[in-house]
Amino acid sequence: MGRSPCCDQDAGVKKGPWTPEEDKLLVDYIKDNGHGSWRRLPKLAGLNRCGKSCRLRWTNYLRPDIKRGRFTDEEEKLIIHLHSILGNKWSSIATKLPGRTDNEIKNYWNTHLRKKLLSMGIDPVTHRPRTDLNLLAGIPNLLAAAQTATCWDINALRLQADAAKYQLLQGLLRALATPPAAPSVDLMALLAATNGGVSVSQPAGVDQQGTRSAQYDGLLNLPALTSVPAATVPAMSSFSGLLSSFGAGDGLSSTELGHSGASGSNMTAAMAPPLVAAKECNDGGTSTPCEDTPASSPFEGLENLNLDDEFSSDSWKDLLEQMSWLNNPNDQQQLM
DNA sequence: AACCGAAGCAACCGCCCACGA
DNA sequence: ATCGTGGGCGGTTGCTTCGGT
8 A cells, every 4th residue: 555645745835824815715616616536626726735735724624614712611521531432533533523623622632631631630541540650759859849948939839739739639539449450550559558568458359449439439520620719729628628529529520531430420528438438348239338348548547638738747747658659769660 | 022931723744544446 | 456546544843822031
């Protein structure tokens, strides 16, 4: 299968931005004749352009059914959902969004949605919680910088620290709610590492991951960090405050993000189980209390964490000290 | 007002596949 | 079965706009 000869081999074929005159020639010709063969079209339409360039200009910009303007929230959610299923199949995704082109969706993904997911602690490729830990690994640097901060940059550091704290919690919660198959990091290894290297024993026959998934499914409604207005921060200034915000979170539901588990559940703060509550076994659809639940969660005490506390506070110190891999490059390597 | 870096987006590049001769 | 062509596709480039200093 030889590659088709590229038009740019033709001398004098114009490239670059289209002029209104060129647009008019193209639109008028296609209106009257249809596009027919794209290769022959430029000559017939009186355009000094490559046929391929004409096709792209028409399909991405001049087509009468193109919808312009901002993507709506519904479109955003649909794109994210479809991307979680189809990956970078932009044209397939575009067929589900009337009036949007694959190129437009691709650009919107790369410039907006990708960053949005990253800010929510979600890997935009796998649609699962980020496991690269690069973000969290930056926390010790923030701590070190805070030690030597001068008065003029302490506020900036504080903002960074707040963002880091928030994303740390997002990452932890999402890790807890993630099915085990896809993440490149072994969740149990992560739990062991955060638990001071002590493995978390899993009772035989206990579908711990499924239980975890069901229990924390509602927590995936975390609002994106970037979308949290300052006014709402006090409501999330404690871990329980965060829990109470999940029900009304403007983040993406687990269903939308392609997670399994209790999809569609509308877990409210009151329904949300405490992190260290006795887990339930999920055996064949009926939930029964587990007899052999681990004695303690690696994140025990997290619910008492106060997000308003400085990083130097005891509760944050305790948590960070448990996460030895944050300070140990070798551990980070193993986890990545 | 000028400069500069970041972000956004239209357009291009080149690989690939389907299909017809 | 092979080959050439048309066209679809994802990735990348580079120009324009925006916001901060």
